[in-house]
Amino acid sequence: MxxxxxxxxxxxxxxxxxxxxxxxxQLADRPMWVTELAEPFDISLPAAxxxxxxxxRAGLLRQTKVGRNRKCEIVADALGDAQAWINQVEIFWSxxxxxxxxxxxxxxxxxxxx
Amino acid sequence: MxxxxxxxxxxxxxxxxxxxxxxxxQLADRPMWVTELAEPFDISLPAAxxxxxxxxRAGLLRQTKVGRNRKCEIVADALGDAQAWINQVEIFWSxxxxxxxxxxxxxxxxxxxx
DNA sequence: GATATACTTAACCAAATGGTTAATAATTCG
DNA sequence: CGAATTATTAACCATTTGGTTAAGTATATC
Numbered sequence: 001m002x003x004x005x006x007x008x009x010x011x012x013x014x015x016x017x018x019x020x021x022x023x024x025x026q027l028a029d030r031p032m033w034v035t036e037l038a039e040p041f042d043i044s045l046p047a048a049x050x051x052x053x054x055x056x057r058a059g060l061l062r063q064t065k066v067g068r069n070r071k072c073e074i075v076a077d078a079l080g081d082a083q084a085w086i087n088q089v090e091i092f093w094s095x096x097x098x099x100x101x102x103x104x105x106x107x108x109x110x111x112x113x114x
Numbered sequence: 115m116x117x118x119x120x121x122x123x124x125x126x127x128x129x130x131x132x133x134x135x136x137x138x139x140q141l142a143d144r145p146m147w148v149t150e151l152a153e154p155f156d157i158s159l160p161a162a163x164x165x166x167x168x169x170x171r172a173g174l175l176r177q178t179k180v181g182r183n184r185k186c187e188i189v190a191d192a193l194g195d196a197q198a199w200i201n202q203v204e205i206f207w208s209x210x211x212x213x214x215x216x217x218x219x220x221x222x223x224x225x226x227x228x
Numbered sequence: 229g230a231t232a233t234a235c236t237t238a239a240c241c242a243a244a245t246g247g248t249t250a251a252t253a254a255t256t257c258g
Numbered sequence: 259c260g261a262a263t264t265a266t267t268a269a270c271c272a273t274t275t276g277g278t279t280a281a282g283t284a285t286a287t288c
Contacts, residue, residue, distance in 0.1 A: 005135075008129075008132070008135065009130055009131070009132060012126050013127075013245095015122075016123055017123070017245090018119045018122070019246090021119075021122065024203060025203060028203045028207040029206055029210055030210055034264075034266095035263095035264065044247075045265070046247085046265090046267080047248075049265070049266060049267090050246075050266095051246085053266090065254095067254090067255060068254055068255040068256065068263065068264050068265070069264060069265075070265065074203075076203075076207050082196075083197065083201075085129075085135070086193050086196060086197050088139070089139060089142045089188075089193060090142075090190060092142035093190050096143055096144055127275095148234075148235060148236095149234065157277070157278095158277075158278065158279080159235070160237080160279085161276070161278075163235070163236060164236095164276075164277085165276085168275095181234090181284090182233065182234050182235070182285035182286065183233095183285090184234080184235070184236095
């Protein structure tokens with residue numbers, strides 16, 4: 001798991017498109033060919049190819065050449081980066097739920113917080 | 115939790131920008147004013163205001179007017195949508211790890227899968 | 229009431245995104 | 259070899275995105 005800002009940009013950016021999310025969801029079940037992946041969508045093959053490249057660059061899938069075909073497989077690790085970031089936010093947030101405690105123990109409280 | 119495709123577009127899209135992720139991470143600790151949120155970043159206030167609007171439209175934060183200020187608070191629910199989607203992918207994927215089982219039990223196996 | 233403060237909205241711009249069709253590359257099949 | 263299949267790359271286009279500065283709005287303060 002890398003979890004630097006650039007890779008999170010790429011991962012979340014890749015997941016922001018419904019076609020790419022659907023592609024990834026398909027791959028979660030089994031490896032698939034490019035044509036096979038593109039088939040359910042009403043877009044050209046080059047458009048699908050681009051989506052796949054975006055997912056690959058974000059580290060969310062891996063392509064391997066098999067004859068004249070390309071086998072696409074999901075790489076679950078990159079999703080873990082996104083998950084870890086979200087979890088971090090939620091941990092911070094749940095800690096803040098003890099805000100009253102913090103308030104009562106904070107002598108330097110200046111009263112200018114929202 | 116809504117978890118429709120459009121709202122996931124908005125949530126993942128909002129999280130795809132490093133400034134917006136940093137804003138959200140700040141808000142995870144405590145509610146903050148717009149100016150206060152914008153201060154750490156080397157961008158104009160209107161730019162920050164736009165980022166905040168993107169986060170708000172994605173349902174990731176809520177703004178309430180307090181005098182001439184705007185208090186920004188994180189809304190953790192929307193993050194749950196993203197988390198749920200990622201979890202779903204990972205569940206599908208972990209089920210597929212039993213692929214050998216599936217293969218052995220599948221009479222209709224045609225052998226044309228990658 | 230005049231002025232400062234805290235924003236948002238408007239208008240604009242460059243770069244990125246998501247789509248297209250046409251061309252190219254690599255492999256298989258007749 | 260020649261033709262079909264499976265992609266990718268190139269060139270192009272419209273829209274969205276992330277930034278700017280300038281103007282507007284609402285509230286607080288002198």
